[in-house]
Amino acid sequence: MPPPLPHASQHVHxxxxxxxxxxxxxxxxxxxxxxxxxxxxxxxALIVTNATVAPLYAAxxxxxxxxxxxxxxxxxxxxxxxxxxxxxxxxxxxxxxxxGCDRQTVVFALxxxxxxxMAGFAAASYMRGVxxxxxxxxxLAQVDSSVGGKTAINHPRGKNMVGAFYQPLxxxxxxxxxxxxxxxxLSAGLAEVIKYGPIADMAFxxxxxxxxxxxxxxxxxxxxxxxxxxCEIKADVVGVDERExxxxxxLNFGHTFGHAIEAGLGYGKWLHGEAVGCGxxxxxxxxRRLGLVDEAFAQRITALIARAGLPIVGPALGxxxxxxxxxxxxxxxxxxxxxxxxxxxxxxxxxxxPDDVVRQVLADCTR
Ligand code: NAD
Ligand code: GLY
Numbered sequence: 242m243p244p245p246l247p248h249a250s251q252h253v254h255x256x257x258x259x260x261x262x263x264x265x266x267x268x269x270x271x272x273x274x275x276x277x278x279x280x281x282x283x284x285x286a287l288i289v290t291n292a293t294v295a296p297l298y299a300a301x302x303x304x305x306x307x308x309x310x311x312x313x314x315x316x317x318x319x320x321x322x323x324x325x326x327x328x329x330x331x332x333x334x335x336x337x338x339x340x341g342c343d344r345q346t347v348v349f350a351l352x353x354x355x356x357x358x359m360a361g362f363a364a365a366s367y368m369r370g371v372x373x374x375x376x377x378x379x380x381l382a383q384v385d386s387s388v389g390g391k392t393a394i395n396h397p398r399g400k401n402m403v404g405a406f407y408q409p410l411x412x413x414x415x416x417x418x419x420x421x422x423x424x425x426x427l428s429a430g431l432a433e434v435i436k437y438g439p440i441a442d443m444a445f446x447x448x449x450x451x452x453x454x455x456x457x458x459x460x461x462x463x464x465x466x467x468x469x470x471x472c473e474i475k476a477d478v479v480g481v482d483e484r485e486x487x488x489x490x491x492l493n494f495g496h497t498f499g500h501a502i503e504a505g506l507g508y509g510k511w512l513h514g515e516a517v518g519c520g521x522x523x524x525x526x527x528x529r530r531l532g533l534v535d536e537a538f539a540q541r542i543t544a545l546i547a548r549a550g551l552p553i554v555g556p557a558l559g560x561x562x563x564x565x566x567x568x569x570x571x572x573x574x575x576x577x578x579x580x581x582x583x584x585x586x587x588x589x590x591x592x593x594x595p596d597d598v599v600r601q602v603l604a605d606c607t608r
Pocket of ligand 1: 291293297320321322325355356379380382386387388389390391392401418419420421422423426429430513514
């Protein structure tokens with residue numbers, strides 16, 4: 242049974258058989274004893290966080306965990322997408338080993354998607370797997386990266402190329418942590434919120450359009466709804482296709498172009514959410530050129546992406562470079578790039594596209 246939560250908090254359940262878990266969503270959860278009950282008992286916990294988030298929230302998480310673990314260790318990673326790599330991942334293993342952590346040690350990821358993806362990968366591999374809890378503190382991590390069990394680090398040749406599927410035991414989204422998020426990071430998170438509309442839920446898209454100003458000014462009720470509905474949609478998709486045999490690929494709408502932007506510019510130049518926002522504009526134009534949606538639909542989503550403070554014109558890396566990077570995408574098969582396209586409003590699919598059409602899209606959408 243999930244623990245009772247503070248007033249106004251909510252659960253979203255991820256149904257994955259013995260790997261099922263709950264996402265707890267609410268204000269003040271970091272300090273709520275109930276949010277931390279019922280996790281595996283162990284002598285030790287390790288908080289994996291970073292140099293920015295640690296001073297903001299680590300002491301509160303340590304206090305919340307203190308009643309449950311004899312020792313709460315902590316490792317502060319350097320901050321930034323450019324540190325989502327082997328040397329930084331190794332800092333987690335170094336800490337686990339130096340502190341004598343056994344295979345019961347519970348790993349807590351406190352931070353955004355970078356910390357979550359790396360802590361999750363470390364938990365998946367340390368002693369072949371230790372328990373893992375996600376405590377996402379960015380909007381992007383609360384609506385997407387902390388949910389669903391994808392963990393990874395980047396490689397200079399491609400984004401998230403080395404990793405594992407490894408589900409957390411729980412996700413604790415304290416909405417209050419979003420109050421300290423820089424505006425640019427809030428916008429980046431909105432890219433992944435907007436994504437859920439065209440791929441799965443046009444009523445949610447309508448709601449986002451009506452509430453984008455409230456979301457941008459961090460209205461608590463609007464953020465709570467955006468996080469909950471995003472997690473519900475992701476839970477439905479992951480519940481059907483945990484390891485991306487098919488359906489789950491729709492969650493990568495905008496990501497094939499977006500990952501090429503991130504790797505092509507060098508990790509950390511554009512935020513992941515910014516690259517995804519612009520990548521969605523490109524994927525919409527591809528969908529239009531393939532005759533799947535009309536220009537009015539593409540412009541409707543593009544306008545929303547712009548209202549969220551996200552870039553809608555991509556960097557001019559050159560079409561050859563984009564194509565080279567996208568051929569290395571994880572969805573590619575035999576060197577054939579496979580794009581997530583909108584097949585009709587509210588429904589996405591995965592398909593190839595002729596290079597000349599992709600080149601036209603890149604010519605239209607980069608500068
Ligand atoms: P991030 O982890 O880099 O966090 C963004 C910035 O905000 C960082 O500087 C961080 O230190 C800071 N920060 C975090 N919480 C804060 C807070 N509450 N107040 C102030 N500052 C705070 O970036 P992100 O956008 O959270 O995540 C992007 C990463 O997530 C990418 O690496 C992407 O590949 C990954 N991702 C993974 C999945 C998945 O399914 N695993 C899905 C989407 C994205
Ligand atoms: N963010 C894509 C996925 O979780 O599958």
